Amino acid sequence: MKKHIYLLLVLLIAGLQANAQGRMITGIITDAQSGNTLPGVSIMLKGTTSGTSTNKHGKYNISVPDEKSILIFRYIGYATKEVKVGNKQQLDVAMEVDNKTLDEVIVTGYGIRGLAGKVAGVRISGNSSQSFMAHEVQLAPPVHNTENYNYIKESTFQDAKKTPLSTFSIDVDNASYSNVRRFLNQGQKPPVDAVRIEEMINYFSYDYKQPTGDAPFSVTTELSDCPWNKDNQLLHIGLQGKNISTxxxxxxxxxxxxxxxxxxxxxxxxxxxxxxxxxxxxxxxxxxxxxxxxxxxxxxxxxxxxxxxxxxxxxxxxxxxxxxxxxxxxxxxxxxxxxxxxxxxxxxxxxxxxxxxxxxxxxxxxxxxxxxxxxxxxxxxxxxxxxxxxxxxxxxxxxxxxxxxxxxxxxxxxNILEAKKVFVNEFGGTLFTIAKDVKLQLEFNPAKVKAYRLIGYENRALADEEFNDDKKDAGDMGAGHTVTALYEIVPVGAKSATTTGDVDPLKYQKSQLDPKANSTNEMLTLKLRYKEPDGNKSKLITTTATDNAVAVGKTSDDFRFSAAIAACGMLLRDSKYKGNATYPMVLELAQNARGNDEEGYRIEFINLVKSMSLLSDRR
The missing domain is CATH 3.40.50.410 (von Willebrand factor, type A domain)
Known part of the structure; x- marks a missing residue:
């Protein structure tokens, strides 16, 4: 009898201890719009100092005392959420971005303009546009701003006969895109010089072929019509760094x-x-x-x-x-x-x-x-x-x-998602260099190319002789990184209105084409120099690209998506080379080129474009 009583007491104490310790709640925290998991979310038990945070996969677990417990979810850039646990064991939470709405605001210059009456604008929905009327907007007090950006002198079209070489350093930076995104999410148009088009393009990864042999990266080229100027062509160049497992x-x-x-x-x-x-x-x-x-x-x-x-x-x-x-x-x-x-x-x-x-x-x-x-x-x-x-x-x-x-x-x-992109998703590319001082030099065939323009890379331009100078510093490439560059090209014989400006004929010399230039289908020769991470002498890779252009509809998702980014950048900069680019055109290109978008970066851009149309007088 005493043994039974003792056993009951043990069970009772165990039950009381279990009740005092509470129960374990687990869950996954996601972004309500994209569905991406959120690492580093703070979860606190309301009224206590007990708390935890989500791991890199957005998962958490926390002990709560009873069904009346309330969990508080906090995350930088997101609206704080309070949720009563009830009788749930699994508590998943979708958090909403805490941003100012852009739907009823038109932005000009660097700030917001209040609309005293009603001003016509355009709302983008899918691939169509419809008129809407904007409401009055209360202006926030001006904020002292000391942000600083380097002046960018936009690259111009070059005559392929007079300037056949184009030389530049690669750029794997992507700060411009996330900075531009920050301005747009705050309902502001970014400063013109904050928009570095090559960094916007290179924010995204592309599905280029992996390198073979000893080379640390592969080279891919693609040629088609230019979406914003049908009389010209667009050349897409892609470099793919070798993937290395952690x-x-x-x-x-x-x-x-x-x-x-x-x-x-x-x-x-x-x-x-x-x-x-x-x-x-x-x-x-x-x-x-x-x-x-x-x-x-x-x-x-x-x-x-x-x-x-x-x-x-x-x-x-x-x-x-x-x-x-x-x-x-x-x-x-x-x-x-x-x-x-x-x-x-x-x-x-x-x-x-x-x-x-x-x-x-x-x-x-x-x-x-x-x-x-x-x-x-x-x-x-x-x-x-x-x-x-x-x-x-x-x-x-x-x-x-x-x-x-x-x-x-x-x-x-x-925001924390960008931190995750830099430190988790792109861990190798951010921290591990596979090649340094990477330079490109393109020699255009004047028999095929009348003029060309490198889109972006203005602050990465090199003198032609610096391509072979191993003392000249250039960009570095990380494991798994991709680098993309776009050239707008005026083909020989095209009815393009694009000009390079007039220069008087030379008095003391004449330039003549090699007869072989007319008999080949080569549009250009691409040369690439790089050094090993601990090396001092560069290695050379050479390839060619032909004038075999394909229709835009038959190009890769990477071609069309990068073209959409470039057009968007030119619109934000109000570039004189934007041609017939519009935000609806950008949206259509991007939506049809989303491709494999596991992390949701491309759909995020698509959603930004829907708001960007409100930030410009150009529709």
């Missing part, structure tokens, strides 16, 4: 260089930096190591080089960061490179990752001085990744140049 990537020696000055205190700056770096830490392997350097009024080492196996220590060091003080960026850069060199991994990936709004104002702070520091430091074999954060004082021009000079890449992180 387990086969070399060991990493990383230094996080984090701006913790007062200007970084806003929620879209340091809190987002911390969330993004936590995603990166989650990807690290035992052979990888991380150090953390911070700078405000001065620079300091807050975490010595630590194995990727010790994630809790690294995570805690990131969590403890707080913003305050002025910005000694130069001192921070010097210390970060010093730490990277002290822990250098021969044959590995040695890299400083700078996260900042670029607002350096203490010590070395001029662009020229900072660039010279970076140029000198890159000789050590340490690469540089630059991540821009925040609004209102973003120094885009400075950060882009630092990345260019530091054998690295530049991305702008406007």
């Amino acid at each position: 387990e086969k990537l070399p060991a990493s020696n990383l230094v996080f260089l984090i701006d913790v000055s007062g200007s970084m205190s806003m929620t879209d700056k340091l809190p987002l930096v911390k969330a993004g770096f936590k995603l990166l830490v989650d990807q690290l392997r035992p052979q990888d190591k991380v150090a953390i350097v911070v700078y405000a009024g001065a620079a300091g080492l807050v975490l010595p080089s630590t194995s990727g196996e010790d994630k809790p220590t690294i995570m805690q060091a990131i969590e403890n960061l707080q913003a305050g003080g002025s910005t000694a960026g130069g001192a921070g850069i010097n210390l970060a490179y010093k730490v990277a060199q002290e822990n250098f991994v021969k044959g590995g990936n040695n890299r400083v990752i700078l996260a900042s709004d670029g607002d350096f104002n203490v010590g070395v702070s001029s662009d020229s001085e900072l660039q010279r520091i970076i140029e000198k430091k890159r000789e050590s074999g340490v690469f540089l990744t630059v991540l821009g954060f925040g609004t209102g004082n973003l120094k885009d021009s400075r950060m882009e140049q630092l990345a260019n000079k530091g054998n690295g890449n530049y991305a702008y992180v406007d």
